[in-house]
Structure formats: C-alpha cells, structure tokens
Amino acid sequence: MNLEDLHTIAQQHHEADSKLEHILYVCTGTACQSSRSEDVLKAIQAELKARGLEKKCAARPGGCQGLCARGPLANLDHGKRIYQHLTPEDASAVVDSFESEPPERIQLDKQLPFFTRQVRVATQGGGLIDPTDLESYIAAGGYTALLDSLMHKTPAEVLQEVVKSGLRGRGGGGYPTGLKWSTVAKAVQTPKYVIVNGDEGDPGAFMDRAVMEDYPFRVLEGMTLAAYAVGASQGYIYVRAEYPLAVKRLQNAIKQAQKQNLLGSNIGGTPFSFNVEIRLGAGAFVCGEETALIASIEGGRGVPRPRPPYPAESGLWGKPTLINNVETIANVVAIVQRGGDWFASIGTEKSKGTKVFALSGRINNTGLIEVPMGITLREVIFEIGGGIPSGKKFKAVQTGGPSGGCIPEQYLDMPVDYESLTRVGSIMGSGGMIVMDETSCMVDVAKYFMEFSMAESCGKCVPCRVGTAQMYDLLCKISEGRATLDDLALLESLCDMVKHTSLCGLGQSAPNPVISTLRFFRDEYLAHILDKRCPAGVCQMKPEVMEVHS
C-alpha cells in the first residue's frame, strides 16, 4: 500500500457512498451498546433490506456521537439529522424518516450547543467512521499522514511538527510531548519501544475508551508516526481488560493494518518496520503510572519504581521507551497531517489544541465532548453540558479524578487549561469532569476518592500504602460526626506528608481531593466535626463517643 493506493481506496469509497441516497451511522460504542445499539443497527439494516432499499441506503456501525445520556444515537447523512433513544422497534420509523420528519421522541436537536460548540481533533470524524473497517478510515483521510511522512519526511521533521504543535500529554501531567519524543529520539540504545497508555482508570473517565473504540486505526497510525519519529521498532498498547470492545477493535485494526502493510515490515514499501502488540492490564489504576505499566508489560507486579531514570532513557526491558496516552497519540495524526502551526493555533498560550472531556454526575448532557483549550468551565457545564438537572444549584466540578480537585462556582469563568486548573488546586487530568450540585456533600466526595486511592494503592511505599488508609479512616470519622479538630489537623498533616513523600503520582496526588475540598468547603468539614451535621444531608451521623456496645 502506498499513497496512491490510499487515494484510490478513498476515491472508490467516496464514489460508492455518493451513489447512496442515505447513510446512517449508528453508534456502537460501549455506552450505546449497553442500551442495545447493535440490535438497533441490525433492525434498521433488516428494515432496509425488507424494503429493498439496501442498495440505496446504508446503515453502518459508527462511533460515539458524544451525548451518551440519550443513547443509542445515530447520525444521518453526516449530521443532517441526529437520532436519540433508539430501540430496535424504532427501525421502521427511522427508515421512514429518511425522507420525512421523524417522531419528536427520537429526534435530537442537532443545533444544540453540545454539537455546535465542539472542535474535533482527537475524535476527528465525529463517529462517522466505521471503527471496524480500515477502508472507512482511509476514506476519511486516514494513513495519508503516515505514508506521506515515511516517504517524504525525515523522522526529525515529523518530530519537529509535534514540537511546534505545543502538544502536551493528555494523560494528566501535561508534559510537553515533543520534548518527550526528542528525548527518546536522542537515546542511543536500541531497540526502542513505543507504548500507548490505554489504562484509563479514573472514576468518571471514558475518553480513551471512546478513542480506542471509535478510532483504533488513528491510534495505530499515531503510534507508528511516533515510532518513526523516535526510531522505535516495537509498540505496545496497554489496555485494561475492562475495555473488551476497545481490545476487540484494536485487535481487528492491527490485523487489517498488517494485511494492508500499514503495520509490520517495510511499511508502505519503505524501509521502516514497526509492529504493535496489545497488552491487557488487570484493571489496576496504578498501572496507568508509566513505570508500573512497564513493570506490568514485563510480566511483573504492577508497581512503580523511582524515576529517574525516566522511561525515555531506560524503560521497557531497560530500553529507551516512549509512553504516550491514547488521546495524545490520537492528536498526533492531525498534527502531522495539518501541521504543528495549525494545531498550535487552537487553544491558549500554554495549552494548545483541544481536550476530550467525559461529562458525568449532576449534568444534563452526560457524555463525551472535545473542546478547544481555554474554553471556560461555565461554557462546558452550562452550554455544552446543558446545566444541572431538576433546577438544582451547581456546587462544584471535580476534574482530574482521584488525583484532582473540586472547583467551586467562583471559578466557573476560568479558562480550562493546565495552568489555571493547577492554580485552583485541581489538575487537567485525563479529562473526567464530575459535576456536583447542592445535594453532594464534599466530605463524602473526598471520602469517595480517598477510598478509591486507598484501594488502588499498590502498597509499595509506606506513605501511600498506610497514609491513604489512615486518611480514609479519618474521613469516615469526620463524615460520621465522630471526629475532633485534632483529627482534622492530623488529616491535614497526613495530606501534606503523603503528597510530598510518596513514590509515584498516585500517592503524591491522592490527598488532592481532600486538600481542594478543604480549601473551598472547609465549612462543610467543620459542620460535620463541630455541629455533628451534614449540610447536604448525605452523611449519616454515628456520633458514639466510643464503640462501647457493638
């Protein structure tokens, strides 16, 4: 396969499509599948066949449309119409509506800010690519970036585009991607490895899952570009086993790409060779930490080790290793395709490009969005997210999962970028946004995240292993109205100590939900401690002084 072949395939695909009167993409991502979207697709395909329309109209599996709360969703004729809440029984109504208005119930307003305010880069294609079909990806411009680079650009030139783009790691830390790449490129040892980190584990985060499920070929193309730029010959995609659909789609994509010589030896007839294997994680949150992930791929216990040496210098099997998050890698294709300058024109001064967020919690439009950096939280939550359900009052938005913090109302007009979020005590994180209203208790929220960190701590270093358990116990004591101000002081000194002494990012950031809720909602903690009362009415008070009769 070479560039010309790509164009031919794309052209044939477009020609075939242009002969169709209607094309319907039904979302087959995990969220919509869980409400039977595969049955919906089958029913519509059967309906088309029954009406003898299968030559004129196509119903295809597609990717995530974003508004998961209203799934299963389907998209007709590239956004002409969006369907919601589909059931297999709606098949005939859907086919009817190709030429007329569908019933209100299944029609979704395509002019919603949810759809119009998004800018898609990592999720380019908007779910209108068949994730199981390489040709569908090629038709959407796929693999031109790779083959063009392999044939016409040096690795340094590819790297330069990424440096120019200002892309920063989307897994949470925000480390400059170009800098990471050049460190690996400069490493002298061989072989080198590229690892894509798909071990997304934050509660309320499903960005990477969607990217892997919907755009598996883009992930492969992006990592092949990365491998070319840094001189790697072998790649691994580390996916948690809890993402079976992503695994299936990636496996299928690898097989198809290999068959078309877009992966493997002498890719596209060039001297460059690169192979990719999938490694399944057993669902340990800490394996999202790069050194723990590497240990897991090597077949050891998924525990982190001190850095330096960084993986760029000594990673998988002691060799130079590039580790990028799924979303980061997905951005690479667009950057190489359209240039680093183009990417850098989106976003803010220090945070370039777009970010995929998973909206969840007390918000009307639960789902997945991609927005330019620098957008305000208010726009994300109240315009795109459609605000808070049942007229309740907004209280806080949690970003960055168990490593992040809760941002209160006074910062809603703050731009979403790495620095601003850090300034208010949270982090960009991988992109989970959990919205909370007045019915949420912030002590309870902090307790929830601490329980998560405690359960996910690998147990290697003392501060994280025991500190998270002690902090969780103290939070339980506070939430049950059994704590004193001394307990609060101990909790705060533990937060400080665990943050500064833990071995890896999990422990270092585990206190963040407590620190940030204490910063903005200290009064709620004090109400639990001094008044033995939960202002939000969530926590059950158990104020026995001593567990005398149990």
Added chain:
Amino acid sequence: MSRVVTLKINGQDVSGREDETILQVARENGIDIPVLCYLEGLSAVGACRLCLVEVTGVSRLLPSCVTRVSEGMEVNTESERLQRYRRMIVELLFSEGNHICSVCVSNGHCELQNMAIKLRLDHIGMPYRFPVRQVDASHARYGLDPNRCILCTRCVRVCDEIEGAHTWDIMGRGINSQLISDMHTPWGESETCTSCGKCVQVCPTGALFVKGKSVAEMTKRPDFLPYLAMMRNRKNGS
C-alpha cells in the same frame, strides 16, 4: 570509569564517584541517613521513603538510596521538615501492623524500634489499625509473624537476587499487601525455599525469626550481604 564529583551534604564538602548514590556518599562520610528498606548488597527500591533528602534547586524530595550524586549538588538530610516526615512514616508503620515490642523476639535488636528511638518517638500519633494477620509456623526452622512485617521487601530481594529462589513475594494491593511464600502456600510446604535463612537475617524486625528464640533473643546478621555481593561481582569479572 566514573568521574569524581564534589558536593555538599549538610554544608559539609564531600566527594564521590558519579555512579554513587547520595546515601553511599553520605555513609562514606559518616553522615547517617535513616533507611528501612535499603540494605547494602540488595537492589534499592526506594519504598520506605525514610531516606528522602532535600536537594537545592529540586522541588521534590529525593530518595537518597537511588539518587546519584552530581557535581555541585547541595544536599540537606536533616531539615525539620524531613524529620517530621520521617517520624510520620515510622508512626504509619507502627500503626499499620501489630508491633508489640515487649513480647517480640527482636526486642532490642529491631531496626523499626531503633528508628523510633532515633526519631525520638514516645508514642504513635496515628490511630492503630490492629489488622488480623496469621502467623506461619509451618517451616521447620523459621517462623513468619506478619504482624511485625513492614513490607520492606528485603526478604523478597535477598531470596530472589542472592539466593536465586524467589520464594517470597508480595500479594495484594495497598493496605492489604502481604508477604507470601510461593503461591500463597505455607512456608513449610515451599518447594522453592532452600532454608538458607538469608531472609531471616535481613529482616529488619521480628517478622522473620529463627524458631526457639524467645523475647529479645533474635539478633540478625545482615552483614554477610556486602561480602556475598563482592564475591558475586568477582565471579562476574567486574
């Protein structure tokens, strides 16, 4: 060949080879940095966090057991903040297990107990967790009392790296982590254990002990390790 660098530790001018760690250079110069997981002759894992030090110009605290020295480095090992963190780490360890010094075989010879003395701890400010842990007395010569285990993994490393048996490992996550032999089977039934006793000798507490020892009778001899490491290096021709 490694270059020789000069640096300052606690204001004192010292020199070291650049492949040495801060901990090694400090020890060569009689500067004591507390450790519990580190043991000369075994790989360093940076897990106990007691050896964290401040390095001027670096915002994070660095584990001195794995951080190499460099030219012009300024290290502080004794700041008030480090002392406070070290005390809290040792308090966390005491609160995590069931450390009942008065009836322990290692009473008076225990590195955890000594660390508490060194850090002037007269009580444990963290609530005791009182975990339920089973003693394994199935081995003919040795015993494992996980109530006294601080999960430093010295036994795991000595068994794997020196004896080559890898009988010990850690099972579970976080606060539920525990030391196991083989596939979580009784130690006495282990098919890999050679009964060499190295794990007992490197254990900093009374978690691993020789049977028949009573309170305060168990003294450890971890000093064989540097000798073994030296012999191994010689054999490997380095």
Added chain:
Amino acid sequence: MSKKKIATIWMDGCSGCHMSFLDLDHRLLDLADLIEIVHSPIVDHKEFPPDVDVTLVEGAVSSDEDYEKIVKVRARTKILVAMGDCAVSANVPAMRNRFTPKALQEAVYLAPNMARPQLPHEAVPTLLPRVRPVHEVVKVDVFVPGCPPSNDTLFYVLSELIHGRMPDLSNKTRFGA
C-alpha cells in the same frame, strides 16, 4: 511549697508498672516530703479526688469501666502520664483485638475443661470491641514507654514533674524496654 497531689490508676495491664513504681523503695521516702499519693491501687481511697497534679496511668483502655475511669481521671488531672507500654501503645492487651469480645469471653469462660463453664454477668465490666492506648481516648501529656519503665525512669519522671519540668525521656526508655 505545698505537696503535689499524685495519683496512679490501673486499667488493662499486668500491674508490672506499679511494681516498678514500688521498686522506687527508699526513694519513695525521699519523695514523701514533696508528694501526697491521693489515689492509687496501692493505697485505700475509693473515689478519685478532684484537682490532682499528676496521674500515672497504667494499662490500656479495654472495658467500659476503663473508659469511664479515664475520662473522669483526665477531667480531674493537670498532667496525665501514660505509664508503660500498655498505656502508651495498648501493648499485650491489644493482642485480643483480633477477636470479638464475644468470641474472647466464650473462649475463656466456656472452655470445655472448666468445672462450671458460664459467662459472667456481674462484676465483670463489658469489654470494648477494641483495646485502645490511652491517648486515642483522652489527651495524654507525658508518654513513658517501657514494659515496664524502670524504677529509675519513673523516679526521674516524677522528680521532673514535681519540680514543674517536662521530662525528656529520649535516652531513658523505649517501646518494649
């Protein structure tokens, strides 16, 4: 100078700390001019008096009786001293924490080799679910680890406190000493 009012109490412990205290021997006579022992298992006072200057506490908090006692003693004492490992760390009494009080009582009182196995229902305080060191229940001012702390250590602690100084025990005793 008026005599300092000193008290000692005994909760869940082996009384070894009190034995060590009695081992002060003739030094008790030296102290006699300076202190008055207002309450102790070794003297015969029924009710714990108010306004005690120093109370030495032996033992961990193990039963409802211990709990009520330590709360009252704390309220009536200026300087509360956790004397010995049981008070400081819950020590050996805490070894029962792995069992429920019910299982523990049944094992002790209903053992098959007993002449008349029966659970006590009078005169035996109700066990708390878990034995706790004193400072996890009330505020403690001075910690004297040791099992037991030596008579020299106790003498030093008392002498310092009587003279209004806080004892520095870092070189005198330790857990398990």
